[in-house]
Amino acid sequence: MSAGATVARRNTLGRALLYAVLAVFAILYLMPLYVMLVTSFKPLEEIHQGNMLALPDTWTFAPWREAWGSACIGLECSGVHGYFFNSIKIVVPAVLISGLLGAFNGYVLTKWRFRGHKIVFGLILFSCFIPFQIILLPMARVLGILHIANSTTGLVLVHIVYGIGFTTLFFRNFYESFPDELVRAAKLDGAGFFTIFFRILLPASVPIIVVTIIWQFTNVWNDFLFGVSFTSGDSAPITVALNNLVNSSTGVKAYNVNMAAAMVAAVPTLIVYILAGKYFLRGLMSGSVKG
Amino acid sequence: MSFLHIHNVHKRFGDTHVLKGIDIAIEKGDFLVLVGPSGCGKSTLLNMIAGLDAISEGELLLNGERINDVHPSRRDIAMVFQSYALYPSMTVAGNIGFGLEMRKVAKARRREAIQRAAELLQIENLLDRKPAQLSGGQRQRVAMGRALVREPQLFLFDEPLSNLDAKLRVDMRTEIKQLHQRLGTTIVYVTHDQIEAMTLATRIAVMRGGELQQLGTPQAVYDDPNNLFVAGFMGSPSMNLVTARITRHEGRLVARIAAPAGDVTLPIVRDRAALEAWCDRDVMLGLRPEAITDPASANREDGDIHEATLEIALVEPTGADLYVVTQLGGRSINARMRPGAPLSPGQSTRFAFDVSRMVAFDPETEARIRDEVPATPDEASTGHADSTGNADSTGNILGQNA
Numbered sequence: 142m143s144a145g146a147t148v149a150r151r152n153t154l155g156r157a158l159l160y161a162v163l164a165v166f167a168i169l170y171l172m173p174l175y176v177m178l179v180t181s182f183k184p185l186e187e188i189h190q191g192n193m194l195a196l197p198d199t200w201t202f203a204p205w206r207e208a209w210g211s212a213c214i215g216l217e218c219s220g221v222h223g224y225f226f227n228s229i230k231i232v233v234p235a236v237l238i239s240g241l242l243g244a245f246n247g248y249v250l251t252k253w254r255f256r257g258h259k260i261v262f263g264l265i266l267f268s269c270f271i272p273f274q275i276i277l278l279p280m281a282r283v284l285g286i287l288h289i290a291n292s293t294t295g296l297v298l299v300h301i302v303y304g305i306g307f308t309t310l311f312f313r314n315f316y317e318s319f320p321d322e323l324v325r326a327a328k329l330d331g332a333g334f335f336t337i338f339f340r341i342l343l344p345a346s347v348p349i350i351v352v353t354i355i356w357q358f359t360n361v362w363n364d365f366l367f368g369v370s371f372t373s374g375d376s377a378p379i380t381v382a383l384n385n386l387v388n389s390s391t392g393v394k395a396y397n398v399n400m401a402a403a404m405v406a407a408v409p410t411l412i413v414y415i416l417a418g419k420y421f422l423r424g425l426m427s428g429s430v431k432g
Numbered sequence: 433m434s435f436l437h438i439h440n441v442h443k444r445f446g447d448t449h450v451l452k453g454i455d456i457a458i459e460k461g462d463f464l465v466l467v468g469p470s471g472c473g474k475s476t477l478l479n480m481i482a483g484l485d486a487i488s489e490g491e492l493l494l495n496g497e498r499i500n501d502v503h504p505s506r507r508d509i510a511m512v513f514q515s516y517a518l519y520p521s522m523t524v525a526g527n528i529g530f531g532l533e534m535r536k537v538a539k540a541r542r543r544e545a546i547q548r549a550a551e552l553l554q555i556e557n558l559l560d561r562k563p564a565q566l567s568g569g570q571r572q573r574v575a576m577g578r579a580l581v582r583e584p585q586l587f588l589f590d591e592p593l594s595n596l597d598a599k600l601r602v603d604m605r606t607e608i609k610q611l612h613q614r615l616g617t618t619i620v621y622v623t624h625d626q627i628e629a630m631t632l633a634t635r636i637a638v639m640r641g642g643e644l645q646q647l648g649t650p651q652a653v654y655d656d657p658n659n660l661f662v663a664g665f666m667g668s669p670s671m672n673l674v675t676a677r678i679t680r681h682e683g684r685l686v687a688r689i690a691a692p693a694g695d696v697t698l699p700i701v702r703d704r705a706a707l708e709a710w711c712d713r714d715v716m717l718g719l720r721p722e723a724i725t726d727p728a729s730a731n732r733e734d735g736d737i738h739e740a741t742l743e744i745a746l747v748e749p750t751g752a753d754l755y756v757v758t759q760l761g762g763r764s765i766n767a768r769m770r771p772g773a774p775l776s777p778g779q780s781t782r783f784a785f786d787v788s789r790m791v792a793f794d795p796e797t798e799a800r801i802r803d804e805v806p807a808t809p810d811e812a813s814t815g816h817a818d819s820t821g822n823a824d825s826t827g828n829i830l831g832q833n834a
Binding site: 329 | 479482483484504505509510511513514515517518519520521522530531534535578
């Protein structure tokens with residue numbers, strides 16, 4: 142028997158083992174999602190029969206309708222849809238503004254270096270390591286002074302401030318490898334500070350913009366602590382509403398409605414991953430400089 | 433007044449003195465090549481002309497106007513970068529027209545100008561592509577188009593060919609030269625490649641360690657180097673440098689060079705007055721490979737040929753020439769012989785030395801030992817029109833002008 146055949150067989154065996162392990166972990170990871178989905182489509186009686194993994198005998202969209210439009214959260218019985226839009230109202234400006242500021246910081250910190258730029262970057266970076274809990278009280282005070290406590294606007298501000306550290310880090314590292322010669326060429330061509338940023342750097346930043354959007358969107362959308370601390374009642378984001386929904390159900394627990402509401406809360410981040418993920422690997426920088 | 437005048441320009445980055453007082457003046461239509469090993473400050477000097485680096489000390493005059501503090505975009509200068517620096521998100525047309533767009537040139541006129549530049553560089557069919565879809569040579573053309581379209585007073589090239597493969601590099605070199613001849617533009621070009629410098633320049637500035645070593649026409653720099661560095665840097669294969677003793681032999685001043693089969697004695701015909709002072713001392717003698725030939729291909733009309741018999745150590749045929757290596761003054765030296773000459777290692781043969789092309793250097797200071805002190809770069813620009821009637825045609829670096 143030739144050595145090559147042995148190696149080939151060992152390779153196939155290794156591959157098979159590798160895929161088996163991956164499959165096991167994928168199943169393990171997807172199991173909760175599966176349980177959530179099937180439960181959300183089951184009528185309550187079927188759930189009480191106890192077979193969690195079984196597919197629904199009768200499919201029903203009623204739990205989803207209820208979760209979206211009529212489930213009781215506290216005293217209000219109009220479902221999570223209002224809170225869903227709260228979260229959208231928070232996430233969109235928070236992601237856009239923190240991303241833009243981060244891109245801008247990155248641009249200045251790499252292409253318009255000033256004395257002490259390293260210290261400034263270090264300080265911005267430091268904000269990534271500040272735990273959420275530490276800033277709760279001071280932030281509440283600040284929001285009070287600004288008269289935006291208990292509002293989605295206040296929460297937007299919190300997320301922008303907290304996000305700048307990360308977005309700056311992303312963009313700075315990306316622009317660090319962005320060729321300086323492009324900026325120099327644009328300067329000679331007569332482009333100013335903002336023109337260079339918006340016409341040259343930003344259009345070439347799609348990969349890092351996608352990363353930033355995914356990161357910021359997920360963080361802001363999934364945030365619970367800031368939401369529960371700085372908002373109340375109508376202005377709460379969906380994560381807080383979900384918690385309240387689950388806690389405020391009296392008597393029989395409507396697991397199917399809770400699961401449907403949880404799915405509603407999870408779907409936007411899933412969509413962002415699916416839509417933006419394909420841009421992840423796209424290198425738009427190729428061709429601007431040598432090679 | 434010269435067109436571009438770099439006057440006593442210094443550059444300091446903190447404590448490091450990168451440029452130590454550079455003086456260069458060129459005329460309109462000149463092709464100045466800044467050449468030197470990496471780290472000699474040539475790119476820094478170019479960036480200072482472009483306005484991308486600040487000038488620590490000294491003056492920069494373009495067309496008589498001091499431009500030290502003029503913003504890069506208002507200097508009427510265009511630059512081709514080493515990496516081409518094409519804007520990745522714009523099409524070729526967008527890249528070429530960006531400078532005009534920034535200068536608020538109307539769209540119709542812009543399109544015309546882009547078309548003209550594209551035709552000149554034969555890239556009309558690429559105008560809608562993105563830089564990523566172009567080959568290296570095409571990117572190079574687009575980068576040049578971006579500079580050409582603005583019709584600036586001065587073009588700067590920062591090692592534009594160093595990212596191309598060898599064949600394409602030669603083609604583009606020719607094209608750049610043709611472009612210069614056709615458009616009559618003034619160009620400052622940085623390279624570390626001395627062949628590029630020789631082929632393209634009307635003036636070469638050889639730099640080392642932040643100092644200008646020599647400024648002159650390619651031929652002057654090649655034939656009449658200011659010092660040992662310039663002699664060794666320019667030319668490929670490089671100049672043969674051997675230690676020789678200046679003595680008097682039968683009343684004539686000669687250079688005696690040690691060789692395995694007995695000393696070779698060559699008469700001094702060039703820089704004789706200066707070398708009188710070096711009698712009975714060692715100097716460094718320089719002779720280009722093409723000034724050492726076989727007797728049959730020696731240039732007896734213009735040259736002053738002296739022959740000697742030496743043993744061949746190595747034969748290197750290149751097709752066009754036959755380089756023969758032999759031992760002289762304790763070093764291996766290169767001689768350029770006629771291709772196909774029946775020569776083989778170990779054989780002794782006659783070598784013809786053209787002593788009229790021999791140059792001598794002070795082995796200590798590495799400075800050239802020569803009769804006349806060459807004109808300073810300042811005078812170089814003024815003496816541009818009148819070839820000063822120097823006795824020795826090669827004695828003055830400004831002897832031959834373009």
